Amino acid sequence: MVWWNVLMPVIEVTDLVKNYGDVEAVRGVSFSVEAGEVFAVLGPNGAGKSTIVEILEGHRSKSSGAVSVLGHDPGLAERSYRERIGIVLQDPAVEGQLTVEEVINVYGSMYPRRRKTGDLIELVGLEEKTHARIKTLSGGQKRRLELALGIVGDPELIFLDEPTTGFDPSARRQAWSIIDNLTSLGKTVLLTTHYMDEAQHLADRVAVIADGRIVATGTPETLGGRDTARTVITFHLDLQTVEGFPVAEMARLDSGLVTVKSDNPTRDLHLITGWALDHDVELAGLKVARPSLEDVYLELTGGDNHV
Amino acid sequence: MSERPSNRSLLQIQSAYQLRMFFRSPMAAFFTLFFPLMIFLVFSLVFGNSTSGVTGVTAAQYYAPAMAVFAAVSATYTNLAVTTAYQRDLGILKRVRGTPLPSSIYMVAKIVAATLIAALAVGIMMTIGVVFYGVQIFAATILSATVTFGVGVATFAALGLLVAAVSSSGEAATSITNATLLPLAFFSGIFIIPTADTPSWIETFSRIFPLKHFVEPFVAAFNPETVGAGWDWASILYMSLWGVVAVILAIRYFKWSPPQGREVRRRGRQSASVDT
Numbered sequence: 001m002v003w004w005n006v007l008m009p010v011i012e013v014t015d016l017v018k019n020y021g022d023v024e025a026v027r028g029v030s031f032s033v034e035a036g037e038v039f040a041v042l043g044p045n046g047a048g049k050s051t052i053v054e055i056l057e058g059h060r061s062k063s064s065g066a067v068s069v070l071g072h073d074p075g076l077a078e079r080s081y082r083e084r085i086g087i088v089l090q091d092p093a094v095e096g097q098l099t100v101e102e103v104i105n106v107y108g109s110m111y112p113r114r115r116k117t118g119d120l121i122e123l124v125g126l127e128e129k130t131h132a133r134i135k136t137l138s139g140g141q142k143r144r145l146e147l148a149l150g151i152v153g154d155p156e157l158i159f160l161d162e163p164t165t166g167f168d169p170s171a172r173r174q175a176w177s178i179i180d181n182l183t184s185l186g187k188t189v190l191l192t193t194h195y196m197d198e199a200q201h202l203a204d205r206v207a208v209i210a211d212g213r214i215v216a217t218g219t220p221e222t223l224g225g226r227d228t229a230r231t232v233i234t235f236h237l238d239l240q241t242v243e244g245f246p247v248a249e250m251a252r253l254d255s256g257l258v259t260v261k262s263d264n265p266t267r268d269l270h271l272i273t274g275w276a277l278d279h280d281v282e283l284a285g286l287k288v289a290r291p292s293l294e295d296v297y298l299e300l301t302g303g304d305n306h307v
Numbered sequence: 308m309s310e311r312p313s314n315r316s317l318l319q320i321q322s323a324y325q326l327r328m329f330f331r332s333p334m335a336a337f338f339t340l341f342f343p344l345m346i347f348l349v350f351s352l353v354f355g356n357s358t359s360g361v362t363g364v365t366a367a368q369y370y371a372p373a374m375a376v377f378a379a380v381s382a383t384y385t386n387l388a389v390t391t392a393y394q395r396d397l398g399i400l401k402r403v404r405g406t407p408l409p410s411s412i413y414m415v416a417k418i419v420a421a422t423l424i425a426a427l428a429v430g431i432m433m434t435i436g437v438v439f440y441g442v443q444i445f446a447a448t449i450l451s452a453t454v455t456f457g458v459g460v461a462t463f464a465a466l467g468l469l470v471a472a473v474s475s476s477g478e479a480a481t482s483i484t485n486a487t488l489l490p491l492a493f494f495s496g497i498f499i500i501p502t503a504d505t506p507s508w509i510e511t512f513s514r515i516f517p518l519k520h521f522v523e524p525f526v527a528a529f530n531p532e533t534v535g536a537g538w539d540w541a542s543i544l545y546m547s548l549w550g551v552v553a554v555i556l557a558i559r560y561f562k563w564s565p566p567q568g569r570e571v572r573r574r575g576r577q578s579a580s581v582d583t
């Protein structure tokens with residue numbers, strides 16, 4: 001590794017625009033990803049995240065703006081660029097007539113640096129399927145093979161396009177631990193997903209895309225002011241017993257459910273529970289929560305129709 | 308940093324890969340290798356060893372090279388068009404495009420594999436013809452037959468890739484190749500031996516297309532009445548012209564990614580089944 005590799009961002013996108021005819025799919029997007037970072041692009045379908053990733057992969061041309069990945073212009077489709085990246089497609093795309101081992105060998109043969117076929121098969125947990133025809137694999141197994149093909153060339157930067165869509169919970173955990181392994185080796189990962197927990201588990205930083213624009217960037221903990229947002233205290237309460245309730249000015253009552261947004265949760269919670277004990281009232285379903293990443297996401301993308 | 312793999316080894320690996328896929332696809336192998344052979348056996352059975360048509364040779368002596376050409380065109384034109392278009396539908400071409408494999412090597416490997424399959428089909432056909440039906444092969448014309456085969460196969464491989472380039476899907480490529488190859492095979496004298504009674508418009512029409520220029524010199528090379536080495540340079544050049552134009556258009560119109568709508572539709576189905 002030379003000095004500028006450390007100093008320069010792996011991905012640098014400035015004012016990226018992509019038009020399809022009259023439709024503006026991407027409207028001036030800027031972000032950068034540092035070496036070793038896992039960067040998640042979150043957004044509903046049709047928000048433009050696939051278009052952005054495909055421009056970075058070199059599959060699509062940009063309309064305007066500047067894109068630099070590992071010091072290359074992906075639009076030039078250089079062999080030297082493709083030797084350094086790994087792409088994991090959303091839909092598994094390999095010939096069903098071949099075996100797992102054959103396909104990994106053939107794709108591996110294209111790269112100057114390559115991981116050993118046996119190691120890769122072990123990494124993605126397909127040992128028992130080494131000599132099986134790909135058409136006999138389950139959907140999840142095909143996706144794991146896809147993951148193996150994406151990293152067969154030992155890439156510095158990995159593109160993961162919705163890597164666990166369609167996985168059952170245990171397969172997702174397994175895929176996450178594989179991705180964790182990769183990042184612990186210092187690989188940079190650009191991830192698209194519409195799962196909040198996936199972004200939270202894997203990503204160092206998240207950009208939320210809606211309608212072709214980045215509406216928020218941050219760590220999963222701070223996204224959209226999540227860390228400074230008010231704590232929400234909720235509980236059920238009978239209407240007749242509200243008399244003398246201490247923080248009434250902050251409370252909202254909605255068919256028996258009381259919601260208190262608090263900047264000072266320790267004090268307010270103390271007041272509420274103290275009041276409840278004094279009045280011998282049980283606060284059914286008492287919950288103290290910060291807004292979840294999902295709440296923030298829904299607020300940012302302006303809707304809950306896609307989750 | 309290790310060495311970048313050489314173009315030569317990449318070409319070898321990719322050609323072997325394409326061949327392996329062909330031989331593991333029973334339908335493709337059947338229609339390319341055995342279907343023309345079956346037609347040859349049926350025609351030889353029906354027409355016997357009687358001499359027919361203006362060619363003045365036995366049915367087997369005519370149909371062995373004619374059906375060999377049909378097999379060679381199936382192996383290149385039909386096969387390349389259909390498999391390449393389906394590979395694009397499945398996203399396989401997009402995946403290949405994202406690797407450091409030069410696209411030219413990928414395409415040449417497809418053509419090399421198709422050519423080897425065509426050579427195998429021709430070899431099987433001529434061997435069975437010689438062994439069981441007394442088909443004669445002539446030393447004087449073997450070179451011109453080989454060159455005609457080479458140029459023909461290259462031309463139809465290029466045309467196959469052109470069909471793949473302009474087809475919207477694998478199904479479309481299948482339709483286009485069938486709708487073009489089968490009628491032209493009839494008009495070009497692959498199934499029906501041209502006679503003095505053949506309408507002249509068929510002759511004129513079929514000469515526009517490259518298939519006639521492949522079949523005629525190749526069949527003539529196995530005609531005992533052919534004098535000299537059997538070179539038909541006009542046909543070879545005319546075929547090459549079709550091939551060159553096909554290559555230029557195929558490069559111009561080739562797409563690696565599946566059509567946008569198709570991808571979105573598939574994606575929609577997938578997320579629907581997952582989210583609910």
